[in-house]
Amino acid sequence: MNIKIKHILFLLLLVSLPSSAQQSWSLDECINYAITHNLELKNQEYTVASSKETHKQAVRNLLPSINGSASYDVRYGRSVDPNNNNIIDTDFFSNNYNLNSSLDIFRGFQRINSIKATKYIYKAVQEDAQQQKYLLAFRVMSAFYDIRFFQGALKIAKEQVSISDTNYAFVKKQLELGLIAQADMYEAESVLLTDKLAVTQAENQLAAAKLNLIQEMNLENVSTITLKADALDLKKVADTTLQTNTVYSKAQTFLPSIKAGQLKVKAAQKQVAIAKGGLYPSLSLFAGYGTGYYETNVDDITNEIISFKNQIRDNASRSIGLSMNIPISNKWSGRSEIKQQKIALQQAENNLKIQEQELYKLIQQLVQEKNALEVENLQSLKKLKAQELSFSIAQKKYEKEMISAVELYQAKVLYTTAQNENLQVQIRLKVNQSTLDFYNGLPVFNIN
Numbered sequence: 001m002n003i004k005i006k007h008i009l010f011l012l013l014l015v016s017l018p019s020s021a022q023q024s025w026s027l028d029e030c031i032n033y034a035i036t037h038n039l040e041l042k043n044q045e046y047t048v049a050s051s052k053e054t055h056k057q058a059v060r061n062l063l064p065s066i067n068g069s070a071s072y073d074v075r076y077g078r079s080v081d082p083n084n085n086n087i088i089d090t091d092f093f094s095n096n097y098n099l100n101s102s103l104d105i106f107r108g109f110q111r112i113n114s115i116k117a118t119k120y121i122y123k124a125v126q127e128d129a130q131q132q133k134y135l136l137a138f139r140v141m142s143a144f145y146d147i148r149f150f151q152g153a154l155k156i157a158k159e160q161v162s163i164s165d166t167n168y169a170f171v172k173k174q175l176e177l178g179l180i181a182q183a184d185m186y187e188a189e190s191v192l193l194t195d196k197l198a199v200t201q202a203e204n205q206l207a208a209a210k211l212n213l214i215q216e217m218n219l220e221n222v223s224t225i226t227l228k229a230d231a232l233d234l235k236k237v238a239d240t241t242l243q244t245n246t247v248y249s250k251a252q253t254f255l256p257s258i259k260a261g262q263l264k265v266k267a268a269q270k271q272v273a274i275a276k277g278g279l280y281p282s283l284s285l286f287a288g289y290g291t292g293y294y295e296t297n298v299d300d301i302t303n304e305i306i307s308f309k310n311q312i313r314d315n316a317s318r319s320i321g322l323s324m325n326i327p328i329s330n331k332w333s334g335r336s337e338i339k340q341q342k343i344a345l346q347q348a349e350n351n352l353k354i355q356e357q358e359l360y361k362l363i364q365q366l367v368q369e370k371n372a373l374e375v376e377n378l379q380s381l382k383k384l385k386a387q388e389l390s391f392s393i394a395q396k397k398y399e400k401e402m403i404s405a406v407e408l409y410q411a412k413v414l415y416t417t418a419q420n421e422n423l424q425v426q427i428r429l430k431v432n433q434s435t436l437d438f439y440n441g442l443p444v445f446n447i448n
Contacts, residue, residue, distance in 0.1 A: 023226070024226045024227065024228045025225060025226065025227055025228060026227075026228045026230070027140075027141060027144050028445075028446055030140050030144055030213065030217055031136075031137045031140045031141070031445055031446075031447070032446070032447075033217050033219065034136055034137075034140045034216055034217040034218065035133050035136060035137070035447065037217065037218040037219075038136055038218055039218070040132065041129070041132055041133060041136065044128065044129040044132050045129065047125055047128075047129070048122075048125050048126055048129050051118070051121055051122040051125040052122050054118050054121070054122070055115070055118035055119050055121070055122045058111075058114045058115045058117075058118040058119075059115055061111055061114070062104075062111055062115075064101050064102060064103035065101065065102050065103075066099070066100070066101045067099075067100050067101075068097075068098065068099045068100075069096075069097070069098045069099075070095070070096070070097050070098075071095065071096045072093065072094075072095055073093060073094050073095075073096070074091070074092075074093045075091065075092055075093070075094075076091050077089065077091075079092075081296050082094060082292070082294050082296070083294060083296055083297050088296070090296070092294070092295035092296045093295050094292060094293060094294040094295060094296075095292055095293040095294075096290070096291075096292040097290065097291050097292065097312070098288065098289070098290040099288065099289045099290070100286070100287070100288040100289075101286065101287050101288070102284050102285065102286040102287075102323075103284065103285045103286075104282065104283075104284050105283045105284060105285055105322075106280075106281075106282060106283040107277060107280070107282045107283075108276065108277025108278060108279065108280030108282065109273065109277050110274050110277035110278065113270045113271075113273040113274045113277065114270075114274055116266075116270045117267045117270035117271055117274065118267075120263045120264070120266045120267035120270065121263070121264070121267045123263050124259075124260040124261075124263035124264045124267065125260075127256040127257070127259045127260035127263065128256065128257075128260050130256040130447075131255075131256035131257045131260065133447050134256065134438075134445065134447070136216070137445045137447060138435070139216050140213065140216050140217065141431065141434065142431065143209065143212045143213035143216050144213060144227065145427050145430060145431050146209040146212065146213075147206065147209045147210055147213060147225075147227055148227070148427060149209075149423060149424060149427045150202060150205045150206035150209050151206060151227075152423040152427075153202045153205070153206075153420055153423065154199065154202040154203060154206055156416060156419045156420060156423070157195065157198045157199040157201075157202045157416075158199055160195045160198065160412065160416055161192070161195040161196055161198075161199055163195075163395075163412065164188070164191050164192040164194075164195045164412075165192060167188055167191070167192075167395075167398070167405075167408070168185075168188045168189060168191075168192045170399065171184055171185050171188040171405070172185060172188075184404075184405055187404075187405035187406060187409075188405050191405065191408075191409045191412070207224070210224055210225050213225060242367055242370065242436060242440070243367070244360070244363055244364045244367045247363050247366075247367065247436065247439050247440050248359065248360050248363050248439075250439070250440050250441045251359060251363065251439040251440070251441070252356070252359070253441070254441060255359065255439070257355050257359075258352075258355055258356060258359065261348070261351055261352035261355045261356075262352060264348045264351070264352070265345070265348045265349050265352055267348075268341070268344050268345040268347075268348040268349075269345060271341045271344060271345070272338065272341040272342055272345055274341070275334070275337040275338040275340075275341040276338055278327065278334045278337060279327060279334050279335075279338075280327075281324055281325065281326045281327070282324070282325045283322065283323070283324050284322070284323045284324075284325075285320075285321075285322055285323075286319075286320070286321055286322075286323055287318075287319065287320040287321075288317075288318070288319040288320075289316065289317070289318050289319075290316070290317045290318075291311075291312050291313075291315045291316040291317065292311070292312075292315050293308050293311045293312060293315070294311065294315075297311055297315075362439075363436075363439055366432060366435055366436050366439070367436070369428075369432055370429075370432050370433065370436060373425060373428055373429040373432055374429065376425045377422075377425050377426060377429055380418070380421050380422040380425050381422060383418050383421070383422075384418040384419060384421075384422045386418075387411075387414050387415040387417075387418040388415055388418075390411055390414070390415070391411045391412055391414070391415040394407065394408050394411035394412075395408065395411075
C-alpha cells in the first residue's frame with residue numbers, strides 16, 4: 001500500500017511541474033508572450049487610455065456648465081437685514097440657494113478645434129503604442145535567431161569533437177602498435193581538447209542568448225528555453241528584386257511611427273487654430289436661479305417668521321442673459337501663444353521629416369545588405385563545399401600517414417570556419433528578409 005501511495009505522489013509531482021519549462025516556443029509565440037507581459041507596453045496602454053479620456057472631455061466641454069450652491073449663515077451683533085437692508089443688532093440665521101448655468105456660444109472655434117486636436121493626439125498615441133510593439137517584436141526576433149545561430153555553432157563544434165575523438169583513438173592505437181611517435185599523440189590530444197573547449201564556449205554563448213530571449217519575453221521562473229525546430233526557409237535569389245523607393249513608399253502607408261508623426265502635425269495645426277481663436281471675441285449665454293430663507297423675515301400681521309416653504313417661493317430670483325468678452329490687451333499673451341504654437345507646428349513637421357529620412361536610410365541599408373548577403377550566401381555555400389571536400393581528403397591522407405596532425409588540424413579549422421560563416425550568413429539573411437518583408441507590408445508579425 002505504501003508503494004502505491006509513493007507512486008501516486010510521484011505522478012502528481014510530475015503533473016504539477018511548470019509546463020512553461022518544457023514548452024517549445026515558436027517565434028510568433030515568443031513575440032506574443034513578450035507583448036502580453038511587457039511592462040513598458042502596459043505603460044503605453046495607460047497613456048492611450050489617458051489620451052482617450054482627454055479627447056472625451058474635449059467633447060464634453062461643448063455641454064453647458066451647471067453649478068449649484070447652498071449656504072447657512074449665522075450672524076451675531078450688528079449686521080444688515082437682508083429683507084430691507086436696515087442695520088440691526090439681532091442674532092439670526094439665513095439659508096441661500098443658487099443654481100447657475102452657462103453655455104459658450106462662440107469662442108473663436110476653440111472648442112471644435114480642441115476636439116479635433118485631442119482626437120489626432122489620441123490616434124497618434126495609439127500609433128506610438130503599436131510602434132513599441134513592433135520594436136519589441138524585432139528585439140525578440142533578433143534574440144530568437146541568436147539562439148538559432150549558437151545552436152548551429154554548438155552542433156558544428158560537437159561534430160568537430162566527434163571527428164577529433166575518432167582521430168585521437170586512431171592515433172592512440174597506432175602508438176600502441178609502435179607505428180607513430182609519442183609527439184603525434186600529443187598533437188591529436190591537443191586538437192581534441194581545443195575542440196572540447198570550443199564546445200564549452202558555444203554552450204556558454206547559447207546559454208547567454210537564451211537568457212537574453214527570456215529577459216526580452218519577461219518569462220518568469222525559468223532558467224532556459226526550448227525553441228521549436230524549423231527550417232530557416234530562405235528565399236531564392238531570383239525572388240528578390242526589391243527597390244528602395246518601392247519599399248519606402250509602402251512602409252509610409254502603414255508604419256506606426258510615420259502615421260503618428262503625421263497625426264501630430266495635424267494636432268499641432270489645430271493647436272495653432274486654438275491659439276488664434278483666443279484673439280476673437282467670445283459670446284456666452286448664462287442663466288441663474290436663486291432663493292433664500294431668512295430668520296428676520298417676519299409676517300407683519302402675525303409677527304411670526306414666514307415659513308421656509310413660502311420664503312423659498314417668494315424670495316426666488318431668476319436671471320438670463322448674454323455675455324460678451326472682447327480681448328483688447330492681455331500683455332500680448334495671445335499673440336505670443338500663436339507664435340509658440342506655430343513653432344511647435346514647425347517642430348512637429350521637422351520631426352516627421354526626420355522620421356521619414358531615418359526610415360528611408362534604414363530601408364536603403366536593408367536593401368543593400370540584402371543584395372550583399374545573397375551574394376555572400378552563394379559564395380559561402382561554395383566555400384563550404386570546397387572546404388568540406390578538402391577536409392575529407394586531408395582526413396584520408398592523415399589516416400594513410402601522408403600528412404601530419406598539424407596539417408589535418410589546419411584543414412579542419414578551415415572547414416569549421418566555413419561552416420560557421422555560412423550559418424552566420426544564413427541567419428543574417430533570414431533576419432534581413434523578415435525585416436524587409438515587414439516594411440514591404442507583409443504579415444511578418446501577428447500583432448493585434
